[in-house]
Amino acid sequence: MVQLRDVYNIWLTEYYLPLRLEGLKPPKQLELDQIIIFMESNTISWAKNWIEEGMRKGLEKGIEKGMQQGRSEGLKIGRREEALSILTRLLVRRFGFVPVDMRDRLSEITHDEIEQCIDVAVEAKSIDEVWNLIRNH
Numbered sequence: 001m002v003q004l005r006d007v008y009n010i011w012l013t014e015y016y017l018p019l020r021l022e023g024l025k026p027p028k029q030l031e032l033d034q035i036i037i038f039m040e041s042n043t044i045s046w047a048k049n050w051i052e053e054g055m056r057k058g059l060e061k062g063i064e065k066g067m068q069q070g071r072s073e074g075l076k077i078g079r080r081e082e083a084l085s086i087l088t089r090l091l092v093r094r095f096g097f098v099p100v101d102m103r104d105r106l107s108e109i110t111h112d113e114i115e116q117c118i119d120v121a122v123e124a125k126s127i128d129e130v131w132n133l134i135r136n137h
Contacts, residue, residue: 005032021046080111087118095127102127105134113137 012035084106091098098106106114113134121130 008032009035076111080114083111083114083118087114087121090118090121091127091130094121094124098127099131102131102134109134109137 009032017039087106088098088103091102106117109117117130117133120133124130
């Protein structure tokens with residue numbers, strides 16, 4: 001007749017430990033006191049492995065998140081620079097020039113403000129209409 005201790009031993013060594021400790025094959029048919037010794041003697045190395053694995057996964061996630069944020073910020077900057085280029089070209093085509101102090105101020109305003117300036121510049125009668133909008137931001 002199979003004893004409860006033997007069933008527990010089989011469950012522990014063939015199912016539980018291999019699931020919890022990937023790649024580990026504990027010796028089969030150990031007595032409970034031998035299983036305890038086996039687990040105690042390996043606990044520190046298992047803990048180190050778990051810590052290393054956790055750190056590796058955390059680093060991978062951190063790198064991925066940083067790359068996503070970098071791409072997002074790069075796209076945002078690129079969109080702003082493109083809008084600024086469009087506004088500058090539009091002002092030069094419509095009014096023949098863009099004053100230096102206006103160019104300096106344009107470098108300080110947001111993408112949305114640049115977009116507003118483009119909308120005004122399309123129908124403005126003079127560059128002063130756009131300049132007044134820029135000064136008020």
